[in-house]
Amino acid sequence: MARHHHARSGLPVQGHFVRGLVASACLSAIQDVRTPASPENLKRVLRHALQGGTALAAGAGTAAALERRDYTGALIATAAGVAGVLVIERLLREPARHQQENEDGQEA
DSSP states (O other): OOOOBOTTTOOBHHHHHHHHHHHHHHHHHHSSOSSTTSHHHHHHHHHHHHHHHHHHHHHHHHHHHHHTTOHHHHHHHHHHHHHHHHHHHHHHHHHHHHHHHHHTTOOO
16 A cells, blocks of 8 residues: 655655544543543544544645645545545534434434
8 A cells, every 4th residue: 555645744644644633632532521431522532533633634635735736636635634524524423413412302
């Protein structure tokens, strides 16, 4: 499997994903926390971590493509990042919304 490197740092795009994942998880874990170990909170932290990693990797890929003057590649990296964040939101947010509606006495 080919590794895509960011032109300046030499860090593989996967490395940017891990950095974004950890940074986002750290931020999410301490923000608006009522019950830190609850399944809902852990799922929220996971969602934010995956989205942060995806966004940072997309940003790094876009920046690297722009440095190479590869505008098509930059557009593709950006679109892939947006799509990835949206998919993660849909997969990990919907069940939480339905559960919250049920807890509020509304129909799902």
